Amino acid sequence: MAHEYELSIGPIHPALKEPIMIRVKVEGEEIVDVDVIASQNHRGIEWLGMNRNNAIQSIYLAERVCGICNFCHPSCLVMAVEEIADIEVPERAQYIRVIQGELERIHSHLLWAGVAAHELGFDTLLHYVWMVREKVMDVLELVNGNRVTKSIIMYGGVRRDIKEEHVEHIRKMLDYYRNAFSKLAKFFLEDKTMEKRTREIGILTERDAIELAAVGPTARASGIKKDVRQDFPYFAYPDFDIHAITPDELTGYTVGDVYDRIVVRLLEVKQSIDIIEEALNEMPSGEIIAEKKLVKLMAKIKASEGEAVARYEAPRGEDIHYVKLKKGFEPLYSWKVRAPTYINILSWRPMLVGYQIADIPIIAASIDPCMSCTNRIAVVKDGKERIFTSDYFHELSVKKTRRLMK
Amino acid sequence: MMFPMFKQLIVQMFRKPFTNPFPAKYAPKSMKKFMEDVEKGKAKINPPVEIPDEETFRGRILYDRDKCIGCQLCIKVCPSKAIEFKKEEKKIRIYIGRCIFCSQCNDICPTNALSMGNEFLLASDSKVNDELVVE
Numbered sequence: 001m002a003h004e005y006e007l008s009i010g011p012i013h014p015a016l017k018e019p020i021m022i023r024v025k026v027e028g029e030e031i032v033d034v035d036v037i038a039s040q041n042h043r044g045i046e047w048l049g050m051n052r053n054n055a056i057q058s059i060y061l062a063e064r065v066c067g068i069c070n071f072c073h074p075s076c077l078v079m080a081v082e083e084i085a086d087i088e089v090p091e092r093a094q095y096i097r098v099i100q101g102e103l104e105r106i107h108s109h110l111l112w113a114g115v116a117a118h119e120l121g122f123d124t125l126l127h128y129v130w131m132v133r134e135k136v137m138d139v140l141e142l143v144n145g146n147r148v149t150k151s152i153i154m155y156g157g158v159r160r161d162i163k164e165e166h167v168e169h170i171r172k173m174l175d176y177y178r179n180a181f182s183k184l185a186k187f188f189l190e191d192k193t194m195e196k197r198t199r200e201i202g203i204l205t206e207r208d209a210i211e212l213a214a215v216g217p218t219a220r221a222s223g224i225k226k227d228v229r230q231d232f233p234y235f236a237y238p239d240f241d242i243h244a245i246t247p248d249e250l251t252g253y254t255v256g257d258v259y260d261r262i263v264v265r266l267l268e269v270k271q272s273i274d275i276i277e278e279a280l281n282e283m284p285s286g287e288i289i290a291e292k293k294l295v296k297l298m299a300k301i302k303a304s305e306g307e308a309v310a311r312y313e314a315p316r317g318e319d320i321h322y323v324k325l326k327k328g329f330e331p332l333y334s335w336k337v338r339a340p341t342y343i344n345i346l347s348w349r350p351m352l353v354g355y356q357i358a359d360i361p362i363i364a365a366s367i368d369p370c371m372s373c374t375n376r377i378a379v380v381k382d383g384k385e386r387i388f389t390s391d392y393f394h395e396l397s398v399k400k401t402r403r404l405m406k
Numbered sequence: 407m408m409f410p411m412f413k414q415l416i417v418q419m420f421r422k423p424f425t426n427p428f429p430a431k432y433a434p435k436s437m438k439k440f441m442e443d444v445e446k447g448k449a450k451i452n453p454p455v456e457i458p459d460e461e462t463f464r465g466r467i468l469y470d471r472d473k474c475i476g477c478q479l480c481i482k483v484c485p486s487k488a489i490e491f492k493k494e495e496k497k498i499r500i501y502i503g504r505c506i507f508c509s510q511c512n513d514i515c516p517t518n519a520l521s522m523g524n525e526f527l528l529a530s531d532s533k534v535n536d537e538l539v540v541e
């Protein structure tokens with residue numbers, strides 16, 4: 001019988017939000033069992049929101065739950081508080097929120113596409129995709145004033161309007177992405193190496209996806225038509241015709257592998273382009289915030305009482321915030337954040353079992369986790385420990401690509 | 407097609423690099439020496455990418471001392487607690503080292519004493535030097 005080894009991946013990567021540990025049991029090259037050990041780090045974000053901060057300060061704290069999706073967390077929090085405090089948001093603000101959310105989806109999905117290419121050792125594509133992504137970052141900087149952190153959402157609306165001269169720039173960006181899309185689709189989906197490394201790899205069946213309650217592109221790539229924007233529309237989304245994208249729209253059938261997850265994300269970039277265009281055309285004029293005087297707004301939130309749950313379709317899946325407010329209590333009385341990755345990491349097990357060690361980086365990355373794991377592996381053999389670095393791991397992945405190309 | 411990126415690769419070889427080589431085309435051996443040379447006029451800095459819109463850009467905060475009435479509202483909303491109140495003068499002091507550039511204090515200020523500037527190259531060896539403390 002072959003020896004069975006246990007590899008532990010993780011648990012800490014200093015630069016990332018959710019340090020996590022995967023224990024992988026391997027027999028030779030093949031993965032036989034996977035265990036995920038979450039909660040390796042506690043940042044106390046919810047505690048700060050419930051003790052130190054007032055409601056306005058918590059928006060900026062929520063923005064920093066995750067750097068990439070820095071619009072979805074604050075908007076989720078804001079939606080919950082608006083429901084409790086009964087704040088009516090002007091229609092123009094809702095349209096601006098939709099545009100901001102979709103801009104974020106474009107940049108997040110392109111960032112992921114680059115990372116996926118890198119995990120396969122295809123760094124040319126990584127640099128190309130990130131060059132293409134720079135266009136949306138420029139637009140974000142132009143419209144919001146900063147490249148990444150938008151600081152635009154506020155209870156009852158948005159803080160800054162989209163200027164008339166900026167609309168032209170956004171339209172130019174949309175045209176650029178329409179042209180770039182066909183090129184990106186060709187580079188990702190028609191490349192032989194890409195196909196060999198991702199087709200039939202890391203399959204998550206529809207049944208597994210339902211049982212593990214997968215969300216976002218991970219669930220949709222397995223053929224589940226599930227999208228919060230479609231099922232429970234928020235902001236101005238009821239005005240748009242949004243449908244959950246499944247990979248069979250492009251390829252004709254659904255497998256649920258890594259390739260399908262690439263297809264879904266690329267198609268969603270296209271969908272976001274259409275949504276932004278429609279939103280720009282139909283954006284009504286008028287106020288952008290319900291209550292301009294922030295002191296009044298803070299007093300109103302302090303005087304409200306109740307609880308609410310808000311759901312938001314973040315680039316990685318469904319984001320949920322639960323908020324409870326108490327009369328006369330300035331911070332949030334209770335605040336619970338459930339980020340999409342928490343749910344999606346469970347689907348690592350069915351995805352990984354039966355595949356090779358060299359497939360771990362791309363499969364782990366395929367759910368677009370909010371952390372790059374695989375920073376080191378410790379192999380314990382006869383009581384001696386050997387530590388492999390992420391470079392070694394990356395090298396294995398590159399070697400497999402080379403092997404397949406022969 | 408086997409390698410659809412091949413054509414793009416050939417094209418890329420003859421193109422100018424996409425990134426802006428800041429602060430110099432080739433990384434200097436010693437950054438400190440390079441900066442000293444720049445001060446003396448021996449070397450030149452390759453300028454950073456221009457600010458797209460000076461009105462919306464959020465750079466180092468600007469503080470109009472005379473307009474400030476000492477109401478402390480900015481201190482109440484600052485998410486990173488970067489603003490300190492000077493009791494005797496009834497004015498504020500902003501530590502840029504802690505500032506997160508959200509411009510929330512600009513919004514709440516009743517007299518428009520605060521605004522966002524355009525300066526963004528704020529690296530320094532001390533977080534309390536003159537450039538990083540606005541008062």
